[in-house]
Amino acid sequence: MQNFIDAYSFINLRFLLMGLGVTVFISVVSVILSFILGSILGIIRYTEIKYLSKIVGFIIDIMRNLPLLLIIFFTYFGLPNLGFKPDTIPAAILAMTVFESAMIAEIVRSGILAVPKGQMEGSRSTGMTYLQAMWYIILPQAYKKMIPAIVSQFISLIKDTSLATIIVVPELMQHAQIIYGQNANFIIPMFVAMSVMYFVVCYGLSLLSKGINRRIKA
Amino acid sequence: MINIISNHWEELLNGLGWTLLSSILALFFSLIIGSFFAIMEVLPSKTARVIGQIYVEIFRNIPLLVITMFFYLVIPMYVVKINGFTAGTIGLTIYTSAFIAETVRSGIQSIDIGQMEGARSTGMTYWQSMRYIILPQAFKIVIPPLGNQFVNLVKNSSVLAFVAGFDLMYQGNMLASTTFDTINSYLIVGLLYLVITLPMSYYMQHLEKKMA
Amino acid sequence: MKNKKLFLMPFLLIILLIAGCSNGSVAEQSVLENAKESKTITWGVKADTKLFGLTDVRDGQQKGFDVDMAKLITKKILGKDGKAKFVTVTSQSRIPLLKNGNIDAIIATMTNTPERSKIVDFSNSYFDAGQSLLVPDNSPIKTTADLKNKTVLGVVGSNSVENIKKVAPDAKVLQLQDYAQAMSALKSGQGDALTTDNGILYGMAVQNKGFKVVGGTFTKEPYSIAVNKDQRDFVKAANKAIKEIEASGEYNELIKKWFGDVPKFNYKELYR
Numbered sequence: 001m002q003n004f005i006d007a008y009s010f011i012n013l014r015f016l017l018m019g020l021g022v023t024v025f026i027s028v029v030s031v032i033l034s035f036i037l038g039s040i041l042g043i044i045r046y047t048e049i050k051y052l053s054k055i056v057g058f059i060i061d062i063m064r065n066l067p068l069l070l071i072i073f074f075t076y077f078g079l080p081n082l083g084f085k086p087d088t089i090p091a092a093i094l095a096m097t098v099f100e101s102a103m104i105a106e107i108v109r110s111g112i113l114a115v116p117k118g119q120m121e122g123s124r125s126t127g128m129t130y131l132q133a134m135w136y137i138i139l140p141q142a143y144k145k146m147i148p149a150i151v152s153q154f155i156s157l158i159k160d161t162s163l164a165t166i167i168v169v170p171e172l173m174q175h176a177q178i179i180y181g182q183n184a185n186f187i188i189p190m191f192v193a194m195s196v197m198y199f200v201v202c203y204g205l206s207l208l209s210k211g212i213n214r215r216i217k218a
Numbered sequence: 219m220i221n222i223i224s225n226h227w228e229e230l231l232n233g234l235g236w237t238l239l240s241s242i243l244a245l246f247f248s249l250i251i252g253s254f255f256a257i258m259e260v261l262p263s264k265t266a267r268v269i270g271q272i273y274v275e276i277f278r279n280i281p282l283l284v285i286t287m288f289f290y291l292v293i294p295m296y297v298v299k300i301n302g303f304t305a306g307t308i309g310l311t312i313y314t315s316a317f318i319a320e321t322v323r324s325g326i327q328s329i330d331i332g333q334m335e336g337a338r339s340t341g342m343t344y345w346q347s348m349r350y351i352i353l354p355q356a357f358k359i360v361i362p363p364l365g366n367q368f369v370n371l372v373k374n375s376s377v378l379a380f381v382a383g384f385d386l387m388y389q390g391n392m393l394a395s396t397t398f399d400t401i402n403s404y405l406i407v408g409l410l411y412l413v414i415t416l417p418m419s420y421y422m423q424h425l426e427k428k429m430a
Numbered sequence: 431m432k433n434k435k436l437f438l439m440p441f442l443l444i445i446l447l448i449a450g451c452s453n454g455s456v457a458e459q460s461v462l463e464n465a466k467e468s469k470t471i472t473w474g475v476k477a478d479t480k481l482f483g484l485t486d487v488r489d490g491q492q493k494g495f496d497v498d499m500a501k502l503i504t505k506k507i508l509g510k511d512g513k514a515k516f517v518t519v520t521s522q523s524r525i526p527l528l529k530n531g532n533i534d535a536i537i538a539t540m541t542n543t544p545e546r547s548k549i550v551d552f553s554n555s556y557f558d559a560g561q562s563l564l565v566p567d568n569s570p571i572k573t574t575a576d577l578k579n580k581t582v583l584g585v586v587g588s589n590s591v592e593n594i595k596k597v598a599p600d601a602k603v604l605q606l607q608d609y610a611q612a613m614s615a616l617k618s619g620q621g622d623a624l625t626t627d628n629g630i631l632y633g634m635a636v637q638n639k640g641f642k643v644v645g646g647t648f649t650k651e652p653y654s655i656a657v658n659k660d661q662r663d664f665v666k667a668a669n670k671a672i673k674e675i676e677a678s679g680e681y682n683e684l685i686k687k688w689f690g691d692v693p694k695f696n697y698k699e700l701y702r
């Protein structure tokens with residue numbers, strides 16, 4: 001018990017919360033970026049533009065089938081060879097964005113596929129261009145259906161940021177490790193604190209998603 | 219790159235073996251545990267449903283790395299000595315079982331309630347109708363998602379590298395730090411992961427299309 | 431399927447692209463010149479190693495002997511208004527980051543070894559460490575000879591794991607991500623001993639009651655600053671700075687500051 005009291009000193013808790021802040025920051029920025037990029041890639045893959053869609057599709061498949069840990073290594077250790085040297089936080093955001101964009105692209109594509117084909121033809125016959133029909137008719141319906149899938153992807157993104165500890169990103173897991181690495185009596189208190197923090201954020205989000213979903217359906 | 223492969227193919231294959239073993243074991247056990255909690259979630263008893271939901275929500279909302287490190291660092295201190303491979307595989311199993319529980323539960327719920335009632339009316343008990351009528355159909359529906367879970371497992375098993383679990387990623391780290399050729403080491407490791415995951419995903423996509 | 435071959439094309443292209451780029455050489459310009467221009471040197475330091483480079487939970491800054499040395503050397507090379515910037519590295523990430531140019535130099539408990547000398551250039555040593563063992567107080571292990579069939583914990587990318595394989599070939603070596611993990615794993619009983627340099631081990635023993643350093647030092651580990659190949663002018667400047675710091679007595683002050691309170695350790699042996 002004493003271990004818990006010592007471990008949850010103001011300074012340690014503040015340090016953990018700073019880590020949580022970085023975790024949330026990385027997750028939010030990455031989810032916004034990957035929502036945009038993923039939508040573009042998803043539409044390209046759906047549209048079946050000659051060669052381009054095949055290549056985009058294949059890159060998406062590769063990203064989806066690699067461990068995220070490897071993608072983090074490639075962005076942090078590999079990208080500088082191409083002349084871009086990201087710090088740890090931008091590197092983590094980049095890695096998350098690349099990985100999540102591939103995931104979201106697939107969600108977007110299947111979301112569009114779920115909209116009946118006739119709608120596109122119908123809109124085109126009213127004189128809309130392909131892109132107009134996509135933007136005003138197809139996508140709004142598709143996104144409505146995708147909300148749960150995208151939120152659950154966002155939740156896994158938050159959890160996955162813990163992997164970025166391997167390149168010493170100052171996020172929640174890394175900060176917990178620094179605390180318990182200095183005093184092994186703090187291992188259990190740190191696991192409890194960190195689990196509670198991740199749980200509150202992720203579970204909160206999933207409740208929110210359920211709420212939104214009920215609203216839309218009602 | 220070819221240098222690394224020809225000098226270190228044994229370690230790489232070894233790592234691949236541990237990765238596959240861990241993923242297969244975790245798939246097997248998480249299928250059992252996941253189905254167990256999925257059934258809990260659809261039982262008539264409210265207590266059972268709540269227990270099932272608590273299990274699923276807890277392990278779906280905590281990072282795999284946290285769960286794995288917990289088994290590696292905490293369990294040996296108080297309960298039983300387990301090595302990194304075991305701790306990693308247990309972590310993978312528990313994490314994945316929560317997702318499988320969700321998949322199987324929605325599989326069960328997608329089957330018409332009338333079937334359960336019909337089966338019961340022929341004199342089967344609740345468990346008999348579950349075992350012989352509902353579950354076989356539910357599993358048929360969930361096979362493609364389960365295949366995707368296996369792909370996820372192979373990818374996620376890379377957390378074994380954090381607990382010295384001898385897996386492919388661990389070997390990759392060793393290679394990168396002994397050969398100093400970081401990019402090529404991880405490229406090879408990446409290719410080896412893709413050799414397993416890519417065909418598997420394509421096969422699952424194919425299966426989904428066929429069933430749809 | 432006819433398009434199967436076509437399918438593989440982008441795949442091969444990506445590999446060639448990445449592999450091709452990875453052979454390209456890093457920044458050929460002089461690190462020293464750049465540093466003088468920007469008045470900053472970017473150092474790779476540890477974040478998990480007590481006494482050398484450890485993140486302070488109070489303000490998130492790295493603190494330790496390596497960090498203080500880096501600050502002093504920066505001032506000596508760039509003058510009073512020179513700034514030292516710190517990037518946290520692990521034993522695993524420090525060489526890739528240096529080669530990529532994310533950092534100008536490594537000062538992170540890094541031993542000058544012949545293998546590493548093929549990849550990077552080293553300054554003269556700024557600290558004399560030696561490899562040793564950390565074990566629980568009640569452990570039967572007294573020297574490296576007792577390690578037969580025992581499990582020894584180390585850190586990915588540190589040369590202590592290579593050394594221990596030579597000194598105790600019958601021991602099983604497990605490599606963890608960093609010293610924080612390795613210490614936690616030792617505490618959990620995942621290994622019988624933890625091996626790395628004595629300075630780091632004493633730092634761990636200070637923090638964790640019930641553990642002791644044994645086995646004396648069975649290797650010599652001269653810690654040096656590492657820079658990319660062909661940065662001779664930086665190495666020269668660093669060597670000159672180290673000499674000045676030793677001559678002015680600042681070196682001994684730093685030793686006393688960081689190692690003066692370590693129990694069972696005669697810090698005066700480290701004086702220069």
